[in-house]
Structure formats: structure tokens, C-alpha cells
Amino acid sequence: MDSVGVVIAFYVLSAITIVSAASIFLLRNLVHAIVLLVVVFLGMAGLFLTLSADFIAVAQILIYAGAISVLFVFAVMLTPLASRDNGNSLYAGPGLLLGGAIAAIVVVTAFDVEWNQLTGVALEQRSFTDTIEVIGNQLLGPHVLAFEVASVLLLFALLGAIVLVTDPNNEDGTTAEEEAGKDTAVGGSE
Amino acid sequence: MIPIENFLILSSLLFAMGLYGVLARRSAILILMSIELMLAAVSINFIAFATYLDGEAFSGLVFALFVITVAAAEVGLALGIVLRLFRERRTAYVDAADSLKW
16 A cells, blocks of 8 residues: 555544544543544544555444444433543643553564564555454454454343442432432421 | 554553543543543554554554453443432532542
8 A cells, every 4th residue: 555645544544543542642521532532533444444454444443433422411411410521630740650651661572673674575455355254254264262252241240230239228210319318208297 | 654653652642631531521521521631642542553553463453442442341431430429419520539548
């Protein structure tokens, strides 16, 4: 993929992704941060397309930008009294220091390693091919055990989420506020 | 022709931002968003190496699929924990969950 369009697309998508990701930590409103997270995921899907990973790009849009962001919006809606202030931070200095250190290490390593020597062939991106067939063969061939384990993982995540959000003291589905209201009402009538 | 270093730099920047969010922020929902950012940054690396280095096998693409699966499972569970924390403590700040702190 030597075309100029792909190179331009890479730099534009990278800029969008980096700026949106940085803005997540600068915005004050958590809902705006979630919208920017969706932008980051869409930019990443575009980057996957420049890497000729079409199926992963579509899965990224469906799962990350679609489902996971909706989950985050639900979490913000279901914690109404919690502050939506995004600017609150503890230990910002050490966090910045460690993040910068890790980024520096990775960048130095990326420039230090001679990637061309790791493979016998010259290092270059392959042209756009259909990856779905390859992924299907890999999933049900060499990686079939991991595939099955992933399905069990999803099942237990489903069960775990149900168990976590079910209140054992409160099986009839009323919320804590209604429960408290009932108690005070009973106390008042007595 | 985009050199592979560009993808590595991009993903390391995203990973560092996610790490900063996990370490420094108090809001549990923002910490989860940062974790998602870190996982997605790692999958950029996987796909870049699959495309540049990995012959015909495309193992990195399969790894990226599993990363997406684990991220979905993790965010479902962790948001359940956030809701539980909110129900117990009326806040979504992680430093409110300090019962195990000595």
C-alpha cells in the first residue's frame, strides 16, 4: 500500500486519535469524554483499515464504538449523585512521570530495533487482502482452544455482571431510595 | 509507505495516556475508559506487527480479536462493580472504596 492516500489517511487519523485521547483527560464533563472516546475508537478503526485489517476494523466499530460506549453512558446515567467532574485527580505527577517513561522506552526501542532484520524479506505492508477467511481458519484451527475459552469467559462475564448488580437483601427490585422511603413511611405512621 | 515505528509511537502515546488516566484519576468510570484506551493501543501494535512481520499467518489479527473480547467482558463486569460501589458508598470515586486499607 504505497499510495499517497493511505499515508495521508494515516497521519490524519493519528492526529484525530491522539488529540481526542488527550482531550478525554482535559474535558470537565464525563459524558463529553465518552463521546471523545468513541471518536478515538473510530479513528483506531480507520487506522486498522490502513493496516488492511478490515474485519478487525468493523469489529472495533461494532464492539468498542457501539456497545462499550453505550455501557459507559449507562454507567454515567446510573450513578446520578456521583460527580461528573472529570478533572479530579490524585497523584497526577507520578502518573504523568510513569506514563511518559513507558512511552519514552517504547519509542526508543521502536527506533533502536532494526525491524528489517527480523524477517528475511524486506519489511513492507502487504496490499489490501481479504482477512476474514484467514481469521476464520486461524480461529477454528490453531487457536480453537483459545476460542472456546473466550466463549466461556463471555458466559461468566454475563453471569458475574448479573450477580454483581443484584442486591441480595433486596430481591423484589425496589431501589435503595424506595426502600428507605418505605421505612420512613412505616415509621411515620407508627 | 508508512514505517512501522509510526504505529509503535502512536500506540505507545495512547498507552501512556491510558496509564496516566488509570493512575491519576479518581472517577472509576474514567479509569475504565483509560483501561479501554490501553487495550485498544495494544491491539494497534498487534495488528501492525501482523501486517508488517507475520507472513501469511495473521496471528496478530486473532490476538486483536481476543483483546476485543476480553475488553468487552471486562467492561461489563467492571461497570457492575462501579454500580455496586455507587450503591454502597453513593460515589463513583475509587478512593471511596478503602475498606481494605489498613
